[in-house]
Amino acid sequence: MVIYGKQEVYKIGVMIQAAADETVRYREAVKITKGQLYCNRCGSHFSLREVRLPAGSYYCPGCVLYGRLTDQDQLVSIHRKEEAEVLQTKPQIHCRWLGELTRQQSRMAEELIRCVDSRENVLLWAVTGAGKTEMLYPLIENALNEGKQIAIASPRIDVCRELYPRLVAAFPDVAILLRYGKALEQWQEFELLVCTTHQLLHFYQAFDLLVVDESDAFPYEGDPLLAFGTTQALKPMGVRVCLTATPTKNLLQKAKSENWQVLHLPQRYHRRPLVVPELFFLEDWRNLAKYPLRLARVLRICEQLLKENQVLFFCPDIAFMKHITKVLQEKLPQKKITFVSAQDPLREEKILQLRNKQWDILLCTTILERGVTFERVSVVVMGAEHEVFNKSVLVQIAGRVDRKGTQRNGRVLFFFQEQTLAIRKAIKEIIQMNQLAKKEAKR
Structure with a gap:
């Protein structure tokens, strides 16, 4: 033991x-x-x-x-x-983040502190690229100075890996521990824990403040075991803050039935709109290599995208991803192309290499749908009608584009054989969020 x-x-x-x-x-x-x-x-x-x-x-x-x-x-x-x-x-703790919150972000940050101080659970519904992590910094600083034990949990390992270095940079004087199933970090006493939601099963009434990031994501959404673990990890008077860009009906109903505060931010921190996906009909996309004209069309589009950005190429399953990777490598030999999935032992390295511009095209499964930020990417979704690409997943994937840096004309392309309700709902939600953001900017 x-x-x-x-x-x-x-x-x-x-x-x-x-x-x-x-x-x-x-x-x-x-x-x-x-x-x-x-x-x-x-x-x-x-x-x-x-x-x-x-x-x-x-x-x-x-x-x-x-x-x-x-x-x-x-x-x-x-x-x-x-x-x-x-x-x-103990000495006063100060956040060392050098950035500055926008007016809307500052308002959300103040509301978060107010809700936690009054012991109200919160659902923060903010679009992809709104800067949810940065909005947490004032709350974390305030809670740490009150001696509270804090955990930030996410269903996705990649999200935890992305959060951890940012929090360490923002709070260098705080003991922060990263925990997930195969984490290499040694156990240490901590003031702030960053972990997967599975790790919360190891704690009982331990946290005054528990933040669940990407609270609608698989496997957390709909898993009673993980929901129970989240509840058990909180102290009797503890407060939960759920973050998401794509809340499910279940999450919204839970917030309503339990009288949670719901905070809504439809605007990205840089005030540019979400990129609306472009639709491309592509019959029998699984056998793309058998149809030279269709394949040539996809290759031509990829080359156009690569003129200004790298490409994240989402696939519905690993078998198809490996197949289409070989096809792209053969047809675009001058481009650096690879794939990544949850099964890949080099997963973390490949993601870092994409950030360092070492890949032109990175094919992936839905593991990169959320929680990761790249500065200059366009996105392709092949087989967007597939059941793994539900409305929330498609919105999250589209949100990978134009998240940071200067605008680079990033595009979002959905290739499909059948236009599904999920595709239509995803596009409708993105357009609605942009309309709300316009109204918000005028306030």
Whole structure:
């Protein structure tokens, strides 16, 4: 068994050391009642008939990937005593970010602080490229100076990797820890945790402020286990802030039913509009190589895009991505072309290489739909009618273009065989956001 500092541990029979200003809490790992097993770590419940081990004990299969819990185990956590939180004094913390918030961003930042101070959960609905991370800086600074324990979690590893260095640069005097499944960083005591939403299952009533970035993203959206972990990680009086550019109906309904504050920012920080996708009909795109005229059209468009920008080329699945990569490499030998997916061990390096202009075209799955920023890119979506490209995904993909730097005429192209409701809804939402941003600019 590995004990990670103040993370919850899962087995009994281990000496738990607590400092003078800390207290140790024990609770059942699983609860058995009325023929049912209830897991206190993930919230799952099962019939005892399903979860009996050969030795006679019972376990939770819902979160077995995080270490098996049985009715013989306890969950153990270490907490700072309340009086210690009040008496603890330390130097004032200042944000070192050198940028400046726009008027709209400043208004959102002030509202976030007000909501958290009044213990109101918040949904911040801001378009892609609105500068959500920068709007968090005043809130984080304020919470740190009040001695609050903070976590910023996201369902996506790439988002966590993107957030971590920016937060370290903005708060160099703060102990910040990055945690995800295969993170190489050693455990250390922290004031601010950046982690995947899965990691929250390892904490119990640990955080005063919990920010969930990209809260509509897979696999967090619709996963009761991760939702339970998020709730469990908050202190009883803790506050949750959810960030998204594409809230789902479920998220909006949850915010309404639980009386969350909903803050809406339709304008990007640089005040340029979202790029509206261009539609290109392409029959039998999966077998593109069999049709010389259709392939020539796609190649010609890629070459046009490359005159001013690099290209992010989104594919609906890995098999097609690998196939079309070979086709592009063969037909455009003078261009530097590669692909990346969640299975790629060089995933992080390839993303960094694209930022360093080492690739002309990077083909990818939906892992790069959100949470990553490149300065000069255009976007191609091949097979935009595919089920993996729902409305939210298409809006997020389109939002990769013109996020930072000077305008470089970035374009968003959807190639499709059938125009779906998701495609139409994505374009409609982008146009509506641009219209709202125009109105906002006049206020």
